[in-house]
Amino acid sequence: MTTIDIKQQPVARLEWEKVALVILLALALIAPSFVYPLFLVRILTFVLFASAYNLIFGYAGLLGFGHAAFFGLASYAVAQSAKTLPITPEIAILFGVFVSAAMGVVFGWLAIRRQGLYFAMITLALAQIVYFFFAQVEWAHGEDGIQSVPRGHFLGLIDLSDNMVMYYFVLGVFLIGFLFLLRVIASPYGEVLKAVRDNEARAISLGYDANAIKLIAFTISAGLAGLAGGLNALSFQLASLSDVHYLLSAEVILMVLIGGAATTIGPVLGAVVVVAMQNYFAPFGAWVLVFQGVIFVVCVLTMRNGIVGVIDMLAKAWVDKSGKAY
């Protein structure tokens, strides 16, 4: 059973997608000269978060509705460990990734027994347990969250307290996570994952253990979501309840949906759009929520393949018109 109808990747996409990714990387390198670095940090962490979620939503066809749990768990783990233990930031982040991935194994093991809506509701329920844990446990400080987390010195040498330095640190870690994800998707394992998504019965008949394959994807996705959450907590020196809130789980679905599920660049574009919207509409208060809702509705009703789907369509029309073959 597929949860999300995804068409075969058109050849034209492969071309423009690569070009666009390279351009975006170049932009990411020079952007902090023009844009506030912490805003860019937010974009990068959410691009990573959305890409990680895309692995289960797009490539595994699992509608998880509790990914904020992994983002938030690592956020709290990194914040608390960086604040109370004598460790360097990269160790704190590794710790965050580890706990999120570990929780991913448990939650995934529980949830992948069911599909579709059940899967969504189980992940949501499990994520709520995590939310209430952090809402109640004393060291998480309830509504205040863990504040003034020290950024520390990378490898004990490079001081990260400057926003510009922090940005390039985040960019480096982000690239490791993002390229790892691309490698996973392009690997033989990634192909099997897509096969399970498209026709689980057939994949099983070919001898693949479908549940194990989904669980691996879920764990990787949880770990990378944790990486994003950890980077976010360290950069903003804060871990708060909004990092584990279900609205964040909804937002990450929105990012992937707007951009285009099961594409490399879709979650990138989606995250940029949503974070930028939140940032620029922040002065209008609750309007952000209303706009997000409207975009959600529009995406579900009219453009289920997201921005990438629209660009593909335009690209196809252009190719057909000019008679040029890729």
Added chain:
Amino acid sequence: MILIFGVPIQALTGQLMVGLINGAFYALLSLGVAIIFGMLRIANFVHGAQYMLGAFVAWFLLNLPNIFPGLGLPTIGYWVALVLAPLVVFGVGILIEFLFIRRVYDLDHAYSLLLTIGLTMVLEGAFRLKYGSSGQPYEIPELLKGGRNLGFMFLPYYRVWVVVVSLVVCFATWFMIERTKFGAYLRAATEDPILVRAFGINVPLMLMLTYGFGVGLAGFTGVMAAPIYQVSPGMGQNLIIIVFAVVVIGGMGSILGAIISGFFLGIIEGLTKVFWPEASNTVIFVIMAIILLVRPNGLIGRVAK
């Protein structure tokens, strides 16, 4: 002082009552969600916002003279609101079905969840714009004020009323769907819409009315809840997640399952508050995880499609 398991009996019965009240609300809301899922195959995440809408309509009716000063409008109280507000929410539901929901009937269930998440954001966001996150008080109607001291606990009349009404409404709805001709048509239309249409029954209209009815129930629950909880834009937010868990525990789409597990989980939650307060927020989700491991189709589950 009488102690039961080392807990004063007042605390125990008090929390049991709170649990029963919460259970009454869980049951009413789960009932609506279960009907909409069972008959329409739509995961109605916006149910919580529609419940909030019901409470707000009741509040608007009560405060008509303050909201539209100078028009000489009367203030409309609880009893009229109990009929009027669900009708308004029913109308909103019909409109939502007509504009949005019917476009995702043929898509995977997942899209209905995403669509209704979006609608929730719009509705809650819109109310937040006007009312922030603060609660508006709504008074208990004169007739049901006060209560009776039973010796071991104080029993407020309004709470008794909520439990009784919830039981009656739940039973009536169950009866209508499982035991009447209309219910039979409805269940048939879910099984095989094309055949039922061939018999001359307007299936799209029936689905629209069913969605409206489920949503109207949410509105009704909202009015019932207004005097107990404050009327605020976020009042349905956490509730809907619990209600979804209740519906999963009861067995997705099982009406009886939703009602029974609604009351049952409300009481369990109340008891948890006495014996292990820290776990009271999560106990329902933990139970859900266990149920899914032991009985994947829920307590009273038909096989999920």
